[in-house]
Each structure stands twice: as structure tokens, then as C-alpha cells.
Amino acid sequence: MSFQAPKGTFDWMPPRSERVLAVRDALSAPARRAGYGYIETPAFEDTGLFSRGVGESTDIVTKEMYTFVDKGGRSITLRPEGTASVVRAVLEHGLPGGPLPVKLWYSGSYYRYERAQKGRYRHFSQVGAEAIGTEDPAVDAELIVLAVDGYAALGLTGVRLLLNSLGCAECRPAYRAALQDFLRGLDLDEQTRQRIEINPLRVLDDKRPEVQAQLAGAPLVTDHLCGACKAYHEEVRTLLTAAGVTYTDDPRLVRGLDYYTRTTFEFLHDGLGSQSAVGGGGRYDGLSEMIGGPPLPSVGWALGVDRTVLAMEAEGLFDAQPATVDVFAVPLGEEARRAVFGLVVALRRAGLSADMAFGGRGVKGAMKAADRSGARFALILGDRDLAAGAVQVKDLTTAEQTAVPIAEVADVLKGKLS
Ligand code: AMP
Secondary structure (H helix, E strand, O other), rough: OOOOOOOOOOOOOOOOHHHHHHHHHHHHHHHOOOOEEEEEOOEEEEEEHHHHHOOOOOOOOOOOOOEOOOOOOOEEEEEOHHHHHHHHHHHHHHHHOOOEEEEEEEEEEOOOOOEEEEOEEEEEEEEEEEEOOOOOOOHHHHHHHHHHHHHHHHHOOEEEEEEEOOOOOOOOOHHHHHHHHHOOOOOOOOHHHHHHHHHHHHHHHOHHHHHHHOOOOOOOHHHHHHHHHHHHHHHHHHHHHHHOOEEEEEEOOOOOOOOOEEEEEEEHHHHHOOEEEEEEEEEEHHHHHOOOOOOHHHHHEEHHHHHHHHHHOOOOOOOOOOOOEEEEEHHHHHHHHHHHHHHHHHHHHOOOOEEEEOOOOOHHHHHHHHHHHHHHHEEEEEEEEEEEEEEEEEEEEOOOOOEEEHHHHHHHHHHHHO
């Protein structure tokens, strides 16, 4: 019997999987430098956290959650996103009683039962950051700048930022009513008509051309913002511009989760086809209360790791074959094998990345393995070298070979590699 990864999932395998690690590191580094602490929450939560926190009417909750009853009879859901868990943890640990904002970053796997296609998977990976407990346009701007800097550090030039404000509890109801009035007059299917009553903003996000065509004259949230929301949004925009961030105002931008208020944003990449969002986020001032906490105005983002790798590949930003190690050692004979093992252990302890030929294959096979490893240097050790206390250091790019005393090889290699 043979198995394959479940539908909608795939394996990241070496050497390409190195790109995943590089992306995770680069996307989280700016947040770490800005004082965001690392949080790790369980991959599953009580189902109610998501149905309340993400929103009963969202596609994520109605169609996409991996929900099951565990052996204790609890309804459990594999996390479809990170924010609800982070806010749950912050409340559970009493952090709102301390200094605010609580700034946290995370990285992990998320699960949505989606229609699988390129860039849209049932298991995917995100890096996220949240600033919890503060209403300050500078925090919104900080987070957006951190994401922009993460993409830039990866060398990406094709990431576009869309920006909008969704208003607040003051001004959103009037906008919602105006939008509902407009939408009720359109020719829409039954399911979409129901959505008008539950979550009309989501209708704006409907990607079907026949729906989009009818939305041309829809009222825009930006025309309905209250004075406070307008001023808040203006300040976010001013701070972004001052930080050199370019963005496009998109008054139609709404997001798939119900909890967003005020600032919302999305990062798009045009090299990805239909699944063009590489990241997104926004302010979610009401989420804490939705899950039983005190008012905690907050803002955050989640950046898709898999799609960011695809975007980088679309821009040709990776070497054809990344090196796995700097040094690859090849023993010629049994006695040399033991010495090479010791040498490789010593090189690694000295901070070099080193591998060796295993499995007792011949010299030809071992040299092929050295080439395939992408290493800069091969170390070749035969019985005669061993007797002389030396090892042959072969530069695999120039094929130049020199004998180096075994005791000095770590320092010599470090010098050559630096
Ligand atoms: P969201 O929480 O839906 O805004 O997701 C944030 C980011 O995660 C998106 O911009 C994508 O880059 C990524 N993402 C979301 N869903 C998926 C998925 N099903 N497969 C791959 N990446 C995803």
C-alpha cells in the first residue's frame, strides 16, 4: 500500500524547502527587531473560538474549517488563522493588565478546507504579527512597514500594497445599511442575497465577474467614515508616506474575516495568477470582546509563506541549487573513513557546515555526492594522507587541490570561506 499527501497538501522537500526557512526568517526579522516577542499556540483550539472570533458568516467558518469531535467529546478545530488564538492566549495569560500594546509574532501551519489550486492549499504556512491593546495609528503604520521591509529584505520588487479603512462601531452601521439597500436592488443568487443580510461587506469581495459588474455604483465605505475614523486613516497614510511606503487606496478592499475595523490592507503579487494575495491584515478592535474579553483595540497581519516563496520564484530570486554544506568529505578506504568521521565532527563543532560520503561507496560515487551537495570544498583523505597527517582540500569550483595538515584544516577552510 502506498500513500500520498492528502488532497490540497504537499511536501516542501530539500533543496527547495530551504526557501521556506529563508522566507520565514526574513518575514519575521523586522518584527523581532521592533520588539515583537515570539508566541506559539496550539495547532487546534475549541471550535467556538473560531466560529465566534473569525465570524459565523465567513467562508472560513461556514465551509473551510477542519472540525472534529475529540475522544473527550469536545468540538475541536484545526486553526484556520492565527489571530483568534493569539488574542485568546493574551486574555488567558492576563496580559491586558500589563504594559500595552502586547506585541507578538508567530509562525506556523494553518488549515482550511479550500478548493485546492496553485497557491491555495489546505495546509499552508504563515508568519504573523499582532499588536494588542492599543489604538494608535502609529501601531498600524508600524506593522505595515514591518511587512513591507520583510518583503524588501527578500529582494521582492513586485509586491503591491492596497489600503483601506472599514470604519468603526460608530460609522459602520450607517454604511452597512446604505450598502444593504444598494445590494438588495441587484440581481443576485439566493446565497449571496442571504449574505447581504448577514455580512454585506463580504459581497464586495465576490470575485465572480457577473457580481463585480453590478457593484460598480456601490456606496464606498470611505465616503461614510466618521470624523474620528477619517482622521485616524489620514494619520496612518501620512506615517506610511513618511516611511517611504507606497500604497494604493482601495475603498473596495474588505477581508475574509469578520473582525476587521478601521485599517485594512492587503499585499498582492502579480506573478501568482489568481491567488495573488501574499499577505494581509488590519485592525480588529472588536475581536477581544467577541471572544469574551475586555475591549482591546488591536492590529495585526499574516503573511503567507508558501505564496511568498512562489512570488520569489516568479521573480527569479533563488539560485538554481542552494548549497547544503560548505564542505564534503570523501574517505578513500576503511581506516580513512574513521578519521574522516572524526574530522567532520570536529569541523562542525568549529562552526563549519560539513557532510561526508556514507555507505561505503566507491571513490567515483563519493565524488559525485560531493558535487551534488553543492559544497565549495571536498576533503579527500586516503591512507597515504593519513600517514602524513594531511588531507587533500579540493576547491570544487576551480578543481585546484592542496594538501593541508589535519590539525589546520578547520582554520584553513574558515579562511577560504570567509
Ligand atoms: P488571510 O488570513 O486569509 O488573510 O491569509 C493571509 C495570507 O495567508 C494570504 O495573503 C495568503 O498569502 C496566505 N494564505 C491564506 N490562505 C491560504 C491558502 N489556502 N493557501 C496558501 N496560502 C494561503
